[in-house]
Amino acid sequence: MIMVFPFLDDPESFIGETEFNSYEVKKLNDLHIMTDSFNMTGNITRDFFKQQVQYFASSTDIKEILYMKLNDWDVDTTNGWVKEITDKHLMLDNIEDIQTLFRSSDARIPESSITSVCDKTPTTGDCGSFAYYNLKEQNQAASMMSLLKTVVIVIGLSISVIGFSRDAETLVIEPIERMIKLVKALAENPLASLYREKDGGDEGFETTLLETTLEKISSLLQVGFGVAGAQIIQSNMSSGGDLDVMIPGKKITAVFGFGIMEEFTNTCSCLEEEMCTYINTIAKIIHDNSVLYHGAPNKNIGSAFLLVWKICEGVLPGLRDLRDASSPELTNDQKAGLRMNMGCMSAGGGDKERLLKPYEMVDSSMVGVLKMMMDLMAANGAGGTLEKFKKNQKIVDYYEGNFEVEMGFGLHIGWAIEGAIGSNYKIDASYLSPNVNMAARLEAATHQFGTPLLLSGPFCNELSPAAKALCRKIDVVTVKGSQIPLELWTCDLTNFDTAAVEMIEPQYTGGGENREQQALDFERVKYAQKDFDQEFKATFEEVVGFYISGEWDKAKTLIDKCLSIYPKDGPSDSLNRVMERANFAAPKDWKGFRELTSK
Numbered sequence: 001m002i003m004v005f006p007f008l009d010d011p012e013s014f015i016g017e018t019e020f021n022s023y024e025v026k027k028l029n030d031l032h033i034m035t036d037s038f039n040m041t042g043n044i045t046r047d048f049f050k051q052q053v054q055y056f057a058s059s060t061d062i063k064e065i066l067y068m069k070l071n072d073w074d075v076d077t078t079n080g081w082v083k084e085i086t087d088k089h090l091m092l093d094n095i096e097d098i099q100t101l102f103r104s105s106d107a108r109i110p111e112s113s114i115t116s117v118c119d120k121t122p123t124t125g126d127c128g129s130f131a132y133y134n135l136k137e138q139n140q141a142a143s144m145m146s147l148l149k150t151v152v153i154v155i156g157l158s159i160s161v162i163g164f165s166r167d168a169e170t171l172v173i174e175p176i177e178r179m180i181k182l183v184k185a186l187a188e189n190p191l192a193s194l195y196r197e198k199d200g201g202d203e204g205f206e207t208t209l210l211e212t213t214l215e216k217i218s219s220l221l222q223v224g225f226g227v228a229g230a231q232i233i234q235s236n237m238s239s240g241g242d243l244d245v246m247i248p249g250k251k252i253t254a255v256f257g258f259g260i261m262e263e264f265t266n267t268c269s270c271l272e273e274e275m276c277t278y279i280n281t282i283a284k285i286i287h288d289n290s291v292l293y294h295g296a297p298n299k300n301i302g303s304a305f306l307l308v309w310k311i312c313e314g315v316l317p318g319l320r321d322l323r324d325a326s327s328p329e330l331t332n333d334q335k336a337g338l339r340m341n342m343g344c345m346s347a348g349g350g351d352k353e354r355l356l357k358p359y360e361m362v363d364s365s366m367v368g369v370l371k372m373m374m375d376l377m378a379a380n381g382a383g384g385t386l387e388k389f390k391k392n393q394k395i396v397d398y399y400e401g402n403f404e405v406e407m408g409f410g411l412h413i414g415w416a417i418e419g420a421i422g423s424n425y426k427i428d429a430s431y432l433s434p435n436v437n438m439a440a441r442l443e444a445a446t447h448q449f450g451t452p453l454l455l456s457g458p459f460c461n462e463l464s465p466a467a468k469a470l471c472r473k474i475d476v477v478t479v480k481g482s483q484i485p486l487e488l489w490t491c492d493l494t495n496f497d498t499a500a501v502e503m504i505e506p507q508y509t510g511g512g513e514n515r516e517q518q519a520l521d522f523e524r525v526k527y528a529q530k531d532f533d534q535e536f537k538a539t540f541e542e543v544v545g546f547y548i549s550g551e552w553d554k555a556k557t558l559i560d561k562c563l564s565i566y567p568k569d570g571p572s573d574s575l576n577r578v579m580e581r582a583n584f585a586a587p588k589d590w591k592g593f594r595e596l597t598s599k
Helices: 002-011 021-040 046-059 075-085 096-103 136-188 206-225 227-236 264-292 332-338 357-380 393-399 434-449 455-462 498-504 522-529 535-550 552-565 570-581
Strands: 064-070 129-133 252-261 297-302 303-315 344-346 355-356 405-424 428-434 453-457 471-478 486-491
Touching: 002 434, 021 046, 021 064, 021 129, 046 075, 064 075, 064 096, 064 297, 075 455, 096 471, 096 552, 136 206, 252 264, 252 357, 252 428, 264 297, 264 393, 297 428, 303 344, 303 357, 303 428, 303 434, 332 393, 344 357, 355 357, 355 405, 357 405, 357 453, 357 498, 357 522, 405 434, 405 455, 434 453, 434 486, 434 570, 453 455, 455 471, 455 486, 471 570, 535 570
Parallel strands: 405 453
Antiparallel strands: 064 129, 252 303, 252 405, 297 303, 344 355, 405 428, 453 486, 471 486
């Protein structure tokens, strides 16, 4: 535009002058004076005057002379002189044609034309001198150039506006809109994914820094509050006013998983500064698998992890409450009828959410914990993520090279109050319920029963038949806070190889945003028990049956058989010790269960 504008501002340089130059005005006035001198003094000859007229006509070649009158000279005479040298000029024979054929701006005379001493108007009197010039072409060209200049200006301004608007849109408006969208998304769904592809072209700008900071703060809110704090985020994001974290909780039903790292105190003393990295390495395995199987991590308390698989809001119909001895045990068909339209939306490891029935969420929690146990075993192996901690010199010296990272897990299902606990200075979003404590008691009891996983009876009763078939009942006990005898179950893992891990992994359909995690296929999951002795399992079930019925003498021979197949089986050893202390004779007041003597 800098190059074009000067060119357009000087159209006369290539279309001709649109105004009269000083020569044209002066020469016409000179010719007028010559006619007066010619008439009065006779000093100017006819030939000289003719020569001057022809010269005048040739010198104004750029503009066309339509009609010329020189004082009292005959028009035909002067016209004849001009036409001797060019046929461009003097196209009209009388002055009336000018007003008919031309606009006033296209046929003009120089404004500075002078009159003779006869004091008559140049264009009307006999002694006036004037010439009408045809400026139509120059005016048209000038108009075109003016139009072109306008078009260039409009185009230039449009390009500038578009350029400025695009910069404003990219650097200011779009980031602000994304930030508003982010806040709205958090208000609508506090657990929504905040991931966004970054183009990298606007790094370093203040709005980008602000947007990135908001995304990080929002992600930290999600990580810090988790599923239990979703209501806190939603309530504060969707309303104005001051921050309010002290909102009422709500009752939900969920599977609660409690896992604890063994040898925590001693490893903490050995690893010192590396302890955080050690815990976080294990936490990644636990958290990744809980989310992969539709759950959510809730609390990290040193060596302990609380995991939650939320099933529904309120109390799940047909779920037996351990505090209420009068609550009936329903059949699977009765439960299905009560829960026909119930479920929870979850994507798991996929991108597309789908509705999970209550039993499927319970199945997923068990398989998720099995996968955690398998991944921990792999992490302990050569090249595993925990190998570097096992090779720590203080660990090697303290455990004499026999250190393995081990964890115990307890799974229980029940209601809980989901909400914020604390004050305006510090809050934790968590779950309050005796059912949460029950999961912790089950984990603690894994040491007593010599198994890394304990499942409660109510939990196993909510499993699908295919999932429950992988479990075995190991005892019936009473615990603090329960009015109903509690069955204890476990699920045995015998295969930890790569093939078993692959078989237990979730399956997907679709791709991209439509990648959907499928329901668990227990024909694949049971590969983790491929080498489990089914004779042992059947015999152990008989042992438990005799144990509950009080026929401990019959259980003795069978328990010995179980221990001969799997000498290190913890549940078999636990039952054997209980019955052995009573000489394999059930107490007279035996009701089919015992009090759990250790948490």
